[in-house]
Amino acid sequence: xxxxxxVATAVIVPFLFKLAGAIVLWILGGWLIQLGMRLLRxxxxxxxxxPTVLKYLLNILAAxxxxxLVVAILGFFGIQTASFAALLAGxxxxxxxxxxxxxxxxxxxxxxxxxxxxxxxxxICGGGVTGTVEEIGMFVTSILAPDNxxxxxxxxxxxxxxxxxxxxxxxxxxxxxxxxDNSADVAKAIALLKQGVARVPNQTEGMAADVExxxxxxxxPKLAVRPYTHTSHYWQVYFDTNRMIVEVLGENGFPxxxxxxxxxxxxxx
Numbered sequence: 001x002x003x004x005x006x007v008a009t010a011v012i013v014p015f016l017f018k019l020a021g022a023i024v025l026w027i028l029g030g031w032l033i034q035l036g037m038r039l040l041r042x043x044x045x046x047x048x049x050x051p052t053v054l055k056y057l058l059n060i061l062a063a064x065x066x067x068x069l070v071v072a073i074l075g076f077f078g079i080q081t082a083s084f085a086a087l088l089a090g091x092x093x094x095x096x097x098x099x100x101x102x103x104x105x106x107x108x109x110x111x112x113x114x115x116x117x118x119x120x121x122x123x124i125c126g127g128g129v130t131g132t133v134e135e136i137g138m139f140v141t142s143i144l145a146p147d148n149x150x151x152x153x154x155x156x157x158x159x160x161x162x163x164x165x166x167x168x169x170x171x172x173x174x175x176x177x178x179x180x181d182n183s184a185d186v187a188k189a190i191a192l193l194k195q196g197v198a199r200v201p202n203q204t205e206g207m208a209a210d211v212e213x214x215x216x217x218x219x220x221p222k223l224a225v226r227p228y229t230h231t232s233h234y235w236q237v238y239f240d241t242n243r244m245i246v247e248v249l250g251e252n253g254f255p256x257x258x259x260x261x262x263x264x265x266x267x268x269x
Contacts (some may be wrong), residue, residue, distance in 0.1 A: 108155035126163035
């Protein structure tokens with residue numbers, strides 16, 4: 001079969017020019033979208049808009065602009081956008097049927113914005129993860145754990161699970177215990193621990209810590225030591241109170257709780 005160089009050149013060269021133009025449009029359009037989103041984010045950052053809703057809406061806007069850019073590039077190639085829109089709708093239905101989980105995550109993200117069980121910056125426990133909410137996206141939510149590990153949780157899992165939001169109220173309770181020996185003076189221990197816990201910093205003003213008998217065990221009475229603090233100071237108050245319990249009981253000669261002989265014998269046997 002004879003190869004007509006002139007015909008091939010007439011077809012390939014214009015196509016290469018169009019392809020190069022499409023690449024330039026994609027790069028330039030992507031840069032303009034990023035620039036526009038950056039300027040819009042900066043402008044909206046000075047307003048009173050909620051950061052959670054703002055990030056969510058900006059993500060949706062960026063995705064729509066990308067779709068418009070693709071349609072514009074296809075139009076540059078001479079492809080009918082009406083046909084492309086119909087094709088896109090058909091592909092969307094097929095993808096929606098195959099990836100129903102993504103649509104569920106998107107719907108859950110919308111409900112998270114409407115009902116607002118959490119916001120960016122809240123310390124929560126949900127979807128099997130505990131940490132600070134960094135971003136609520138269209139499909140997933142980013143949560144930073146206390147050990148500085150980022151967790152990406154699908155919105156449907158987060159919205160379908162029980163959410164504990166520790167940042168809603170002005171304070172939360174720190175639950176600690178102090179195990180006493182059977183021979184210990186309980187009233188004296190309670191009085192000393194109340195004095196000691198009062199010295200722990202960053203407790204909620206006007207909320208005195210609870211120091212009371214929690215339960216009785218074979219080793220002796222167990223005291224509940226419960227200061228109140230804001231979530232941002234939780235671990236500092238937790239560790240300081242634990243250290244205070246050890247120091248107060250040790251400095252005042254309280255005996256170390258002994259394991260009963262019956263319990264020790266059963267564990268050895």
